[in-house]
Amino acid sequence: MRxxxxxxxxxxxxxxxxxAFGVLLLQGTSVLTTIISxxxxxxKESVQVALSLVSVIFFAIAVYVGGVVTANTVGTVxxxxxxxxxxxxxxxxxxxxLRRAVAADGLLxxxxxxxxxxxxxxxxxxxxxxxxxxxxxIPSARYDLFPVILAVPxxxxxxxxxxxxxxxxxxxxxxTPIQAGAAAVEPSREDIASHxxxxxxxxxxxxxxxxxxxxxxxxxxxxxxxxxVAMLGGILSFxxxxxxxxxxxxxxxxxxxxxxxxxxAAKVAAANAVRNPARSTRATIGVVIGVTLVTxxxxxxxxxxxxxMKGREAYPADYQGIDETLAVTIGVFxxxxxxxxxxxxVGMVNNLxxxxxxxxxxxxxxxxxxxxxxxxxxxxxxxxxxxTVAAVGFGLVLGILYGWxxxxxxxxxxxxxxxxxxxxxxLVVLGAIVAAAxxxxxxxxxxxRRATRISPVAALAVE
Amino acid sequence: MxxxxxxxxxxxxxxxxxxxxxxxxxxxxxxxxVSIGIRRGQFTAIMGPSGSGKSTLMHIMAGLDTPTSGxxxxxxxxxxALDDTALTRLRRRRIGFVFQSFNLVPTLSARDNILLPFExxxxxxxxxxxxxxxxxxxxxxxxxxxxxxxxxxxxxxxxRVAIARALATRPDLVFADEPTxxxxxxxxxxxxxxxxxxxxxxxxxxxxVTHDPVAASYADRVLILADGKVVHxxxxxxPEQISGYMLAxxxxx
Numbered sequence: 261m262r263x264x265x266x267x268x269x270x271x272x273x274x275x276x277x278x279x280a281f282g283v284l285l286l287q288g289t290s291v292l293t294t295i296i297s298x299x300x301x302x303x304k305e306s307v308q309v310a311l312s313l314v315s316v317i318f319f320a321i322a323v324y325v326g327g328v329v330t331a332n333t334v335g336t337v338x339x340x341x342x343x344x345x346x347x348x349x350x351x352x353x354x355x356x357x358l359r360r361a362v363a364a365d366g367l368l369x370x371x372x373x374x375x376x377x378x379x380x381x382x383x384x385x386x387x388x389x390x391x392x393x394x395x396x397x398i399p400s401a402r403y404d405l406f407p408v409i410l411a412v413p414x415x416x417x418x419x420x421x422x423x424x425x426x427x428x429x430x431x432x433x434x435x436t437p438i439q440a441g442a443a444a445v446e447p448s449r450e451d452i453a454s455h456x457x458x459x460x461x462x463x464x465x466x467x468x469x470x471x472x473x474x475x476x477x478x479x480x481x482x483x484x485x486x487x488x489v490a491m492l493g494g495i496l497s498f499x500x501x502x503x504x505x506x507x508x509x510x511x512x513x514x515x516x517x518x519x520x521x522x523x524x525a526a527k528v529a530a531a532n533a534v535r536n537p538a539r540s541t542r543a544t545i546g547v548v549i550g551v552t553l554v555t556x557x558x559x560x561x562x563x564x565x566x567x568x569m570k571g572r573e574a575y576p577a578d579y580q581g582i583d584e585t586l587a588v589t590i591g592v593f594x595x596x597x598x599x600x601x602x603x604x605x606v607g608m609v610n611n612l613x614x615x616x617x618x619x620x621x622x623x624x625x626x627x628x629x630x631x632x633x634x635x636x637x638x639x640x641x642x643x644x645x646x647x648t649v650a651a652v653g654f655g656l657v658l659g660i661l662y663g664w665x666x667x668x669x670x671x672x673x674x675x676x677x678x679x680x681x682x683x684x685x686x687l688v689v690l691g692a693i694v695a696a697a698x699x700x701x702x703x704x705x706x707x708x709r710r711a712t713r714i715s716p717v718a719a720l721a722v723e
Numbered sequence: 724m725x726x727x728x729x730x731x732x733x734x735x736x737x738x739x740x741x742x743x744x745x746x747x748x749x750x751x752x753x754x755x756x757v758s759i760g761i762r763r764g765q766f767t768a769i770m771g772p773s774g775s776g777k778s779t780l781m782h783i784m785a786g787l788d789t790p791t792s793g794x795x796x797x798x799x800x801x802x803x804a805l806d807d808t809a810l811t812r813l814r815r816r817r818i819g820f821v822f823q824s825f826n827l828v829p830t831l832s833a834r835d836n837i838l839l840p841f842e843x844x845x846x847x848x849x850x851x852x853x854x855x856x857x858x859x860x861x862x863x864x865x866x867x868x869x870x871x872x873x874x875x876x877x878x879x880x881x882x883r884v885a886i887a888r889a890l891a892t893r894p895d896l897v898f899a900d901e902p903t904x905x906x907x908x909x910x911x912x913x914x915x916x917x918x919x920x921x922x923x924x925x926x927x928x929x930x931x932v933t934h935d936p937v938a939a940s941y942a943d944r945v946l947i948l949a950d951g952k953v954v955h956x957x958x959x960x961x962p963e964q965i966s967g968y969m970l971a972x973x974x975x976x
Contacts, residue, residue: 522845523845524842524843524844524845527842527845528842528843531842535828535830535831536830622828625826625828626843627811628787628814628820628826629814629815629820629839629840629843630811630812630814630815630816630840630843630844631811631815631843632807632808632811632812633807633808633811634808635843715787715788716787717782717787717788720822720826
């Protein structure tokens with residue numbers, strides 16, 4: 261079963277961003293290492309190790325985010341295609357062959373996006389380096405911009421996209437041929453609660469992830485490599501959160517929704533979160549990823565600065581000349597920041613508009629039964645508000661935890677480092693929250709206008 | 724003094740209604756100068772072959788579509804003059820729908836589906852209304868199915884839930900669009916008998932669009948449409964009489 265190309269535009273974009281990001285990171289690290297090796301810093305070696313580590317970590321995070329976003333998008337597309345899938349099953353296609361076809365599409369998306377990303381980075385980096393040299397921002401030197409290792413991020417992105425489409429398409433297995441004739445049924449809360457294997461998996465992932473996070477922080481007190489352990493812990497625990505989210509997110513959404521007032525639009529919106537737990541969870545997870553990511557990066561870079569400053573206070577002699585490096589690294593952090601946030605934002609916007617468009621028929625029925633256009637829009641708006649509020653609450657906690665664990669496990673072992681409490685740059689975080697709220701609202705409202713403009717008769721005729 | 728539809732004992736009527744789709748030479752005329760009334764407390768069937776304009780007529784009477792020219796009234800309200808918000812409110816409070824494909828919300832239990840019109844209106848049923856809903860559920864024999872979700876119900880049960888939803892707000896008029904189209908003939912007859920009973924027992928006005936002579940035979944009155952015009956009207960008739968007329972019409976054309 262082939263999907264429409266339009267469904268993949270966003271996924272190709274996400275893949276392209278991840279791959280370009282990986283390539284740019286490697287090229288950037290190579291340039292930075294060359295610059296630093298010309299400088300005279302006592303802590304040179306550990307700064308270099310830290311740089312390579314940071315680029316590995318940020319790339320792994322970007323690819324992971326891209327993967328989660330892709331899996332989420334594939335899941336949404338499949339939920340909207342239940343009836344078509346059921347028809348294919350009805351005329352004799354096996355579930356596994358359909359799933360393989362979706363995964364094959366994912367491989368194609370991965371290859372196309374990844375190569376595009378490589379192309380973009382191959383143009384961007386040499387140009388920026390020439391500009392940098394020409395303006396004396398960076399010293400003139402022999403920079404190795406195309407090491408063989410660039411193949412690693414490109415291939416990694418292809419593989420992860422492939423894997424993500426495979427994981428995201430698991431719902432195909434639950435579609436029965438019977439559903440070709442009936443309205444598509446999303447699983448109820450009870451169905452989700454009675455998924456023992458998946459729920460146990462979620463708890464185990466979270467448990468192991470938290471243990472690894474703690475282990476990574478402990479190890480980080482003596483060695484920078486602790487950060488790799490912590491990262492693995494972060495990835496595992498967040499995967500667990502994504503898996504287990506349908507268990508608790510709908511209830512959180514409903515209680516946030518109840519605070520939005522008692523009008524019918526707000527009430528229906530609050531109820532929708534629980535009535536379509538799978539759908540509301542998919543949509544919310546997209547926002548959670550974005551907020552977690554931005555918070556995490558903000559907290560991590562703040563932690564990085566604080567830790568270096570603390571070291572300098574204790575051992576001023578050893579940290580001479582660190583300011584310049586610090587400025588460069590913070591600049592790099594800001595770019596990393598933007599990239600991953602962009603990946604998360606593309607995924608979130610795409611997923612939200614898809615899921616509203618898939619509700620054309622539901623909206624048509626509500627309109628026929630007496631919900632006005634304004635009430636429909638208010639309902640969608642209320643849903644996106646309750647989603648943003650819940651996601652921000654969630655993402656803040658996770659982001660602060662992960663960002664702090666990252667900085668602590670990476671830098672706990674540096675001279676004069678030690679243990680530090682997390683510090684949160686609230687202004688950055690606040691900006692992220694406002695951006696997330698604006699994006700998620702815009703992403704839901706625009707398609708809901710389209711959905712309410714068609715007449716209820718036409719909307720009800722939509723399959 | 725102007726004579727209102729209510730004075731005439733009509734739940735709804737259309738006056739000189741025409742509807743065409745598209746413009747210019749390619750325009751398709753779905754309805755051409757149709758004037759009919761739906762009598763209060765009666766079960767009216769609107770019959771015709773496909774393409775006769777019967778669905779368009781129903782959509783216009785129900786405020787789901789607007790005519791190209793002419794007026795549509797629900798009781799004393801001229802609905803062709805209303806904007807979308809007012810029309811929607813009117814559908815919510817004064818019109819009920821029964822669809823061919825049931826159109827229950829799949830994620831809601833049968834009970835929540837029946838209560839949906841109240842939820843959309845932002846209120847809970849009064850004690851009196853709740854009593855009426857209980858009576859309905861008993862009559863429709865779905866009381867023991869109220870906690871089930873639509874996919875756990877048979878087609879007949881789903882349509883009975885849809886009928887309960889349509890009747891729950893005691894609307895001025897219930898529109899049924901091929902209500903037996905997705906049901907086997909025995910289940911279809913049960914649903915038709917229930918609709919007829921809603922008229923005779925509770926005085927509910929119902930307008931049903933169908934192309935099935937057996938379905939139309941349950942009605943008090945049968946309006947026959949062809950090529951966008953009302954071509955005939957029958958009182959209570961047997962399926963044989965109705966199909967006899969339809970066949971004769973087919974031969975004449």
